[in-house]
Amino acid sequence: DAKTTQPPSMDCAEGRAANLPCNHSTISGNEYVYWYRQIHSQGPQYIIHGLKNNETNEMASLIITEDRKSSTLILPHATLRDTAVYYCIALFDQGAQKLVFGQGTRLTINP
Amino acid sequence: SAVISQKPSRDICQRGTSLTIQCQVDSQVTMMFWYRQQPGQSLTLIATANQGSEATYESGFVIDKFPISRPNLTFSTLTVSNMSPEDSSIYLCSAGGARDRTSGNTIYFGEGSWLTVV
Numbered sequence: 001d002a003k004t005t006q007p008p009s010m011d012c013a014e015g016r017a018a019n020l021p022c023n024h025s026t027i028s029g030n031e032y033v034y035w036y037r038q039i040h041s042q043g044p045q046y047i048i049h050g051l052k053n054n055e056t057n058e059m060a061s062l063i064i065t066e067d068r069k070s071s072t073l074i075l076p077h078a079t080l081r082d083t084a085v086y087y088c089i090a091l092f093d094q095g096a097q098k099l100v101f102g103q104g105t106r107l108t109i110n111p
Numbered sequence: 112s113a114v115i116s117q118k119p120s121r122d123i124c125q126r127g128t129s130l131t132i133q134c135q136v137d138s139q140v141t142m143m144f145w146y147r148q149q150p151g152q153s154l155t156l157i158a159t160a161n162q163g164s165e166a167t168y169e170s171g172f173v174i175d176k177f178p179i180s181r182p183n184l185t186f187s188t189l190t191v192s193n194m195s196p197e198d199s200s201i202y203l204c205s206a207g208g209a210r211d212r213t214s215g216n217t218i219y220f221g222e223g224s225w226l227t228v229v
Contacts, residue, residue, distance in 0.1 A: 034217075038154075041223075042223070043203055043221050043223050044203075044205075044220045045220070046112070046218070049217070085153075087153075097142075097218070098142075098144055098156055098159060098218075099154075099205070100156065102153065
């Protein structure tokens with residue numbers, strides 16, 4: 001699975017859009033980009049995943065660049081409850097795969 | 112999505128003892144995994160729990176220390192053996208790959224089991 005790189009921390013004001021970047025320059029053509037988050041003291045929560053098209057669900061949007069070497073997770077209207085560590089993971093989506101976690105981005109939403 | 116329950120949610124254990132953590136999934140899944148998360152750290156994969164056969168361990172983890180069982184498609188246990196204070200961590204169960212494919216291949220996590228070894 002391709003290595004991903006994320007900034008260690010970010011801040012965002014409550015009510016604003018939080019944009020979390022992820023670099024995955026060595027991603028292969030059939031690797032998906034998955035995003036999870038871990039709120040303090042809880043198990044990781046699945047957010048969204050995509051291959052090459054932009055994706056949106058009730059939690060977030062995922063924007064993947066045309067060359068697929070990077071992506072951005074967007075929380076459109078961040079709330080205090082979105083404070084968490086966010087993990088970007090690249091992996092093949094052929095059967096459920098083991099997830100290898102990096103250090104992620106610690107997102108702090110400020111009032 | 113799969114709902115994953117872990118027991119115990121937290122425990123305080125004496126060094127030298129062993130503790131078994133149970134993981135129950137509300138639907139049949141093809142894959143189950145066990146992770147450890149030490150204080151202030153990211154998640155580290157311990158092993159893949161294989162149904163009806165021995166678990167597949169990651170580098171640095173051995174069966175004698177972390178025996179794993181998976182008797183069926185919805186249940187698994189992880190035992191932390193001969194515990195020391197260095198084993199104080201959150202232990203997380205994850206699962207995915209619904210047999211009926213309704214949930215796709217996304218992996219879901221339990222809430223974790225907090226172990227403190229004294």
